[in-house]
Amino acid sequence: MxxxxxxxxxxxxxxxxxxxLLYPLVVTGIAQAVMPGKANGSLIYNDKHEVIGxxxxxxxxxGPNYFHGRVSSIDYNGASSGSPxxxxxxxxxxKRTADAVETWKKENPDVPVSGLPVDLxxxxxxxxxxxITPEAARAQISRISKxxxxxxxxxxxLVHKHTKTRELGIFGEPVVNVLQLNxxxxxxxxxx
Amino acid sequence: MxxxxxxxxxxxxxxxxxxxxxxxxYIAYAFHNEGTRLDRWFxxxxxxxxxxxxxxxxxxxxxxxxxxxVLSNTVMIILVYxxxxxxxxxxxxxxxxxxxxxxxxxxTAISFMTNTDQQHYSGEIGLSxxxxxxxxxxxxxxxxxxxxxxxxxxxxxxxxxxxxNFFVDMIRGITRILLPVALVMAVIFIALGVPQxxxxxxxVNTLEGAKQEIARGPVGSFLSIxxxxxxxxxxxxxNSAHPFENxxxxxxxxxxxxxxxxxxALPFTYGKMVGNKKQGRVLxxxxxxxxxxxxxxxxxxxxxxxxxxxxxxxxxxxxxxxxKEVRFGAAQSSFYSVVxxxxxxxxxxxxxxxxxxxGGLVALGxxxxxxxFGGVGAGFINVLMYAMVAVFLSGLMVGRTPEFxxxxxxxxxxxxxxITLIISPLLVLVPxxxxxxxxADTISNPGFHGLTQVLYEYTSAAANNGSGFEGLGDATPxxxxxxxxxxxxxxxxxxxxxxxxxxxLAAKKPVPETSGTFRTDNVVFAGVFLVTVLIVGALTFFxxxxxxxxxxxxxxxx
Numbered sequence: 001m002x003x004x005x006x007x008x009x010x011x012x013x014x015x016x017x018x019x020x021l022l023y024p025l026v027v028t029g030i031a032q033a034v035m036p037g038k039a040n041g042s043l044i045y046n047d048k049h050e051v052i053g054x055x056x057x058x059x060x061x062x063g064p065n066y067f068h069g070r071v072s073s074i075d076y077n078g079a080s081s082g083s084p085x086x087x088x089x090x091x092x093x094x095k096r097t098a099d100a101v102e103t104w105k106k107e108n109p110d111v112p113v114s115g116l117p118v119d120l121x122x123x124x125x126x127x128x129x130x131x132i133t134p135e136a137a138r139a140q141i142s143r144i145s146k147x148x149x150x151x152x153x154x155x156x157x158l159v160h161k162h163t164k165t166r167e168l169g170i171f172g173e174p175v176v177n178v179l180q181l182n183x184x185x186x187x188x189x190x191x192x
Numbered sequence: 193m194x195x196x197x198x199x200x201x202x203x204x205x206x207x208x209x210x211x212x213x214x215x216x217x218y219i220a221y222a223f224h225n226e227g228t229r230l231d232r233w234f235x236x237x238x239x240x241x242x243x244x245x246x247x248x249x250x251x252x253x254x255x256x257x258x259x260x261x262v263l264s265n266t267v268m269i270i271l272v273y274x275x276x277x278x279x280x281x282x283x284x285x286x287x288x289x290x291x292x293x294x295x296x297x298x299x300t301a302i303s304f305m306t307n308t309d310q311q312h313y314s315g316e317i318g319l320s321x322x323x324x325x326x327x328x329x330x331x332x333x334x335x336x337x338x339x340x341x342x343x344x345x346x347x348x349x350x351x352x353x354x355x356x357n358f359f360v361d362m363i364r365g366i367t368r369i370l371l372p373v374a375l376v377m378a379v380i381f382i383a384l385g386v387p388q389x390x391x392x393x394x395x396v397n398t399l400e401g402a403k404q405e406i407a408r409g410p411v412g413s414f415l416s417i418x419x420x421x422x423x424x425x426x427x428x429x430x431n432s433a434h435p436f437e438n439x440x441x442x443x444x445x446x447x448x449x450x451x452x453x454x455x456x457a458l459p460f461t462y463g464k465m466v467g468n469k470k471q472g473r474v475l476x477x478x479x480x481x482x483x484x485x486x487x488x489x490x491x492x493x494x495x496x497x498x499x500x501x502x503x504x505x506x507x508x509x510x511x512x513x514x515x516k517e518v519r520f521g522a523a524q525s526s527f528y529s530v531v532x533x534x535x536x537x538x539x540x541x542x543x544x545x546x547x548x549x550x551g552g553l554v555a556l557g558x559x560x561x562x563x564x565f566g567g568v569g570a571g572f573i574n575v576l577m578y579a580m581v582a583v584f585l586s587g588l589m590v591g592r593t594p595e596f597x598x599x600x601x602x603x604x605x606x607x608x609x610x611i612t613l614i615i616s617p618l619l620v621l622v623p624x625x626x627x628x629x630x631x632a633d634t635i636s637n638p639g640f641h642g643l644t645q646v647l648y649e650y651t652s653a654a655a656n657n658g659s660g661f662e663g664l665g666d667a668t669p670x671x672x673x674x675x676x677x678x679x680x681x682x683x684x685x686x687x688x689x690x691x692x693x694x695x696x697l698a699a700k701k702p703v704p705e706t707s708g709t710f711r712t713d714n715v716v717f718a719g720v721f722l723v724t725v726l727i728v729g730a731l732t733f734f735x736x737x738x739x740x741x742x743x744x745x746x747x748x749x750x
Binding site for chain 1: 256260268271317326383387397399406410414440508512521542637661
C-alpha cells in the first residue's frame with residue numbers, strides 16, 4: 001500500500017509537469033510565434049493604435065445611430081461572462097421580452113413587430129455574443145438611416161458586406177458582427 | 193431551421209461514426225502489452241515517466257488495480273486541492289486572483305478528477321492561469337486516462353487475459369492518445385480565434401466610449417483536451433458559449449467531433465480485444481440509434497421555440513433563442529446539448545437552463561441513462577453492464593444459465609451489477625429530496641422548472657457529466673459538499689464493482705458455445721439490450737421527470 005502510494009505521488013508530480021506545464025507552455029510558445037494576433041484575443045486597434053475591442057466579443061450599443069446587438073444581462077462586461085439562465089416558463093423572462101418589444105416599437109416606428117427577429121430581444125448564452133442575424137441587422141436600417149442621414153441603400157450595402165455566410169458553407173449560421181459593422185458605419189457617417 | 197443545418201448535423205455524425213472504427217482499433221493497439229511498433233515512438237518518453245514514477249510494469253490483480261485507481265486519484269485530488277487553496281500566492285497570476293474557499297476547492301478538485309467538471313466558480317475570476325494549467329489541465333488528462341485504463345482492464349478481464357497495470361495503462365492513454373491529439377487540436381483551435389496567452393485581462397475603450405474589460409488566457413491548450421477527454425469544464429464561466437471558447441461554426445463542429453470520438457471508438461476497441469467484432473458493432477449501432485432518436489426530439493423542440501415568446505407576434509423562425517448564441521442558432525445548440533450529455537462531457541454552447549422543457553428533458557435523460565455512448569471508459573463499462581443484465585434477463589426467460597462471451601454470468605456477478613444499478617438513482621434522488629427540503633431558496637426559476645434545476649444538478653454529478661442548470665445558486669458549502677460526495681461515489685463505486693466483475697470473469701473457464709447458446713451479437717440481442725437500458729435505466733427516474741420537465745412542458749402557455 002505505501003509503495004503504491006509513493007508511486008501514485010511521484011507519477012502525479014511527473015504528469016503535472018508534463019500535462020500541466022510543458023504542454024500548455026509549448027502550445028503558448030507556438031501560438032505566440034505563429035499567430036500572435038489571434039493568440040492574444042483578436043483585439044482591434046484604431047488609427048491611433050489604441051485598443052477599441054475584440055473581433056470576437058460584443059459591445060453595448062444603445063445610440064439610435066448604431067446597430068444594436070443582443071440582450072446582455074451583464075451589459076457585455078468581458079471580465080466575466082453570464083446569462084440570467086431564465087427558464088422558458090419564467091414570468092420575469094417573458095415580461096423582459098415583452099418590454100423589449102415595446103421599446104422596439106418606440107425606437108423603430110417604421111418596422112412592424114412581425115419584422116422583429118427573435119435574436120434581438122433574447123439574452124445570449126455568453127452575454128458577449130458579438131453577432132446578430134442578417135435579418136436583425138436589416139430590421140434596424142430605417143432607424144439608423146434617420147439618425148445618421150445615410151441612405152437605406154448605403155446601409156443595405158454595408159450590412160451585405162458584413163454578412164458572413166456559414167463557415168465552409170454549412171457549419172453554424174449566417175451572422176453579422178455588430179462591432180465591425182458599426183466601425184464601418186461610423187466611418188461612412190463621418191465621411192458623408 | 194433550414195435543410196443546411198440538418199445536413200451539417202448529419203455530416204458531423206457520419207464523420208464521427210466513420211472515424212470511430214479506425215480510432216477504436218488504434219486504441220486496442222496502443223494498449224497492447226506485448227511490444228508494438230508504437231514503442232519506438234512513445235517508448236523513450238514513457239520509460240522516463242515510468243522510471244521517475246517508480247513504476248514496476250507487473251500485472252495487477254483486480255484488487256491491486258482498483259486500489260491503484262482510487263489511491264492515485266485521491267493523491268491527485270489532494271495535490272490539486274492544495275494548489276487551489278494557495279493559488280493567490282503562487283506564480284502566473286497576472287490578474288491577481290485570490291485563493292479558493294475550502295469547500296469550493298474540495299468540490300473543484302473532486303469534480304475535475306472524476307471527469308465531471310461541474311463548476312461552482314467562474315474561471316475568469318475564480319482561477320489563476322497557474323491553476324487553470326497545472327491543476328485543471330493536468331486533471332483533464334489524468335481523469336479520462338484513468339477511466340480509459342479501467343475500461344481496458346475490464347475488457348481484458350472479459351477476454352480472459354490478465355488485467356494489466358493501472359499506472360502503465362494510464363500513462364499510455366496520455367502519451368499515445370490524449371496528448372498528441374490535444375496538441376494538434378489546440379493549435380487548430382487557436383488558428384480559429386481561440387486565445388492562448390499569459391497576458392492579463394485586456395482593457396479597451398468601446399465605440400460608445402465605455403470601458404470594457406476582456407478576460408483571456410491560455411484557452412487553446414485547455415479547450416482541446418476539455419472536449420477530447422470528455423471533461424467539459426470551461427476556461428470561462430459560460431464555457432463553449434463564450435466566443436473565445438468557441439468562435440464559430442467550424443470550431444463548434446470540431447468540438448462535437450472530439451466529444452464523440454473516444455466514446456464511439458470504444459465498442460470497436462472492445463470487439464477487437466475480445467475477438468468478437470460483430471458484438472462490438474451491435475453495441476455501437478444500438479447506441480447510435482438511441483442518440484439519433486433523442487437528437488431528433490431535442491431538435492424538433494428547440495426549433496419550435498417557446499410558445500410564450502412566439503405569441504408576442506415577432507419573427508421567430510429561428511426557434512428558441514433565449515440563452516443561445518447567434519452563430520450556432522437553435523440547430524447547433526440543440527445538437528451540442530445532446531452530444532455533450534450523451535458523451536458525459538458537460539461542455540455547453542447554450543444555457544441548458546433556458547432550453548425548452550423537452551430539450552432539457554433529453555439532456556437530463558441522456559445523463560440518467562448514462563449509456564448513450566457515455567463518457568470515456570465509464571460509459572462503455574456501463575454499456576457492458578447493461579449488456580450483461582440483458583443476457584441475464586434473457587437467460588431467465590428461456591431457463592438457461594446466462595453466458596456472456598463464453599463466461600457464465602452467475603450470482604456473484606449479478607449481485608455486483610444489481611448493487612451498482614441501485615446506487616445511481618440513490619445518489620440522485622436522495623440528495624435531491626434533501627436539497628429541496630433544506631435549500632429550496634437556492635432555486636432561481638419558479639414552478640416545476642425549479643425541481644428540474646435540483647434534479648439536474650445531482651444527475652449531472654452522479655453521471656459525472658458536469659453540465660448544469662446554471663441559474664441554481666450552487667456556490668454554497670451545502671452544494672459544494674453534497675455534490676462533491678455524489679461525484680466521488682458516482683465514479684469510484686462502479687469502478688470497484690466493475691473491476692471485481694472483471695476479476696471474477698477472467699478466472700472462469702470458458703463454456704463451449706452450442707446451438708442453445710443465446711447469441712449476443714445479432715439484432716435480437718440489440719433489441720433486448722435497448723429495452724433493458726430503457727426499462728432499467730429510465731423507469732427509476734420517471735416520477736421525478738414527470739414532476740419536472742414534463743409538467744413544465746404541459747403547462748407552458750402561449
